[in-house]
Amino acid sequence: MPPLRDDPGTRSGEVQPGKPPKVQPTPIAAAQPAGLPAGVTFVTQAEGIKEYRLSNGLRVLLFPDPSAGNFTLNVTYLVGSVHENYGETGMAHLLEHLVFKGTPTSGNIMEALGQRGATFNGTTNLDRTNYFETLTNTGDNLAWAIRMEADRMVNSRISGDDLKTEMTVVRNEFEAGENNLIGLTLKELQSVAFDWHNYGNSTIGNRSDVENVPVDRLQAFYRTYYQPDNAVVTLAGNFDEAEALGLLAREFGPIPAPSRTLPPQYTREPAQNGERSVTVRRVGDLQALMAAYHVPSVRHADTPALLVLNELLGNEPSGRLYANLVQTGQASATGTLPLQGGEPGLLLGLAVLDKDDDMDRAQATLLSTLEQAGDKAFSEEEVSRAKQRLATQHAQLMTQPGQVGIALSEAIAAGDWRLLLERRDAVARVTAADVQRVARTYLKPSNRTLARFIPTAQPDRVEIAQAPSAQEVLRDFVGGKALSAGEQLDVAPAALEQRVIREDIGGVKVAMLPKETRGDRVQLQLALDYGNPETVREAGAAPDFLGDMLTRGSTGLTRQQLHDRLEAINTNLSVSGSGEGLSVSLDTERQHLPEALELLRSVLRGSTFPESEFAELKTLTLTALEADRSEPESVAGRELDRIFMPEGTRHGDLFYSPTLDEQLEDVRAVTVQDVRDYYTQVVGAGHAQLSVVGDFDPQTIRAAVPQLLGGWTSGVKYERIVRPLTRPAGVSRSINVPDKANAVYVAAQNFALRDDHPDAAALEVAMRVFGAGTDSRLWNRVRQQDGLSYGVGAQTSLSSRDEQGTLSAYAIYNPGVREKLSAALQEEFRRVAQSGFTETEVNNAKASLLAETRAAYSKDAVLAAVLLNQADLDRTFAFQQQWEQRLAAVTPEQAKAAFVKYINPDDLVVIQAGSFEK
16 A cells, blocks of 8 residues: 555545544444453554543554564654644654653653663654654553553653754755655655645755754644644554553553643645656756646545555556656656655656666656546556555555554544555546546646756755844944935825916926925926817727837937937836827936936837837737736626717727727737827827826926927817717626636626715715725625635726716626625615615714825825826816815715715626636
């Protein structure tokens, strides 16, 4: 049988720990022994092995064989490397060494065992640690062995002095493992195959953890896991059952049951998302290839068939790997190994090559042999032969009680000792069809991790030096001159209006707010309006490239040179554009403002539209659009836009929203000349607004604006495009997007309302209570109460020019809770009409909205954006002051009335996109 390891969780198709597997034990009533020691309870038996339980939780297995000359006492603790936390790797194995150092009573256990002529050892693996000793059943050997094991269960010294000496021994074992090239490669493979689960950690641990582990953490680990309720004592071989049970009860029974609760092991490794690989290069004289595939726990129903598959692939000489690699001269040795445990593990295929062999050829053969196994049927004869080999191995094991006792450790760690017997019986039932099925299921490229060991004469490793302490680094640090401090700005609307300078400079609407800023920073924003319905309709996708292309090369400057110049003067510049206008943001320092404005003029008026840059940008745009095809957010958003198109709109019309394929074709059709033509014929500064906030001299702006924008006129008349208010009602659609763990809900509704209407403030308060914050009703219901979404909310946006308002709502969620999420959102929408808002909710919302607005005005970039918008709308901060007054006056009744007047749950357009079809 393969290694069996413990799994604290239970999944579909597995035997649950604590429940009998499919073996036929002797009925308990008939087998209940008489005269058991106090505190000992008979549990069950199977095939000559009896299980007892002590009152402190210790489990005892007795497997007597009077014909044996010796007995083997084996203690299995359900703790291995899987139980180690961060910084504790190798702790279970290190502890295995330290408990041999002895107790105050037993002295040095290794010496005592040697004096009695015992064969003994301790081993640690992923799920368990075990200690065994085999002695002759003479004298007091049995009594001494039981007493010693009970003693070291809870009384081992685990001292700092012992740790110092044994740590170097373990480190030497670690170093010996580093010399084992196959083992080293396997360690690297495991670490790549597992992202999260501790099966990806080597049992021996990380060198620095082993060298630096504090003894108090080691002691805490010992006290947690070395307890009777976490151990199974197995006694096999030559002994008297009654005597042995009495000794076990006498020595282990007084150990109190611990008060602690064992920490649960709840990490589950997610499915692998594609092929993985790792390469190891060390000095060596061979090459090695390993391919590992994730497989279920030992307890899973597929494991028996996987064990047979392991034999069919890895056996020598009948296995397929041997036939395809060794017998063809591509490798010198092959094999397979099931690295399974109580948790899902790996099935490994291995090929060892001479250092001059063709590794690529062998790799192709290894992978094709493994991954095509499900397509090349195994005969019933092959399967029967493999099953017979496994049955023979098990039968031979059962004739050696001492080895059975040790083998039971693996089954114990997997959940129940009887799994050793049940898995044998399950293997006997495996058919060729079962083997074929599991091969197809698990031996797939997407489930594979490949490791290659490549020998090299001079390994080129990069050793990362330990960094000095912060104190050492800062020993001679002085620091530079502190940045200039900014002023504390009064952000009340009336106070701000007194500071603003509004001017018309050569036809450009300019708003300036000079102020002291930290580091003498200046924020400048510029908006150019151009075009008309006709130019936008005829231009296609060309204007979408304007903003990016303007910064990709200008007269005398390449894209890189422009970036270098901007970085040299500590300036950030961004330009975005469309068929209707350009938006510019400039962030610089007072001393560099003139040079920054010169560079901005070069960008806006001297762009060369390099063809190579356009080709690169076009490819990037197409790639990004293609990526949208499989993103639920993009799919849902595009569908929502298309539903809100004016009725009868066709591709090429002004307000048409294209499908993804149509947009891709539009982008593919654009040439760099199309972009140049739109720029030269349509773009201009005839309708421009400029705002500046920060540490600057207004005279600098007055002088720069004519140079920046003067004389730049468009070849076409500007006409603002007014979008029609479309009001589709009651649409609900679900779109399946394959292979996405997260789904998205988006909803929208249009209504007629402008931001200066008296209802606007009341509706904003209503939406703040309903969905626009982490204290909103949607947040509290959907995220906090029901736990259905990480992000959920709703908001309204109102036009400042036209009577056009939009409600938008969103949520992300697991596709499995779609119905619950939809119902919760609908309930919250309808609850407003039923019960309105409380006074506390409304007062909190008003306070939050005012505080958020004032906080935003303290940021210069936001303030510059507000001034730019005011310049465009011919507004001042008087409008903001009026809004604050209206906000303060909103009552719960007004908030409810505004919500009910403009928001109708029955008229929502709802789009949900995600992996709804499994």
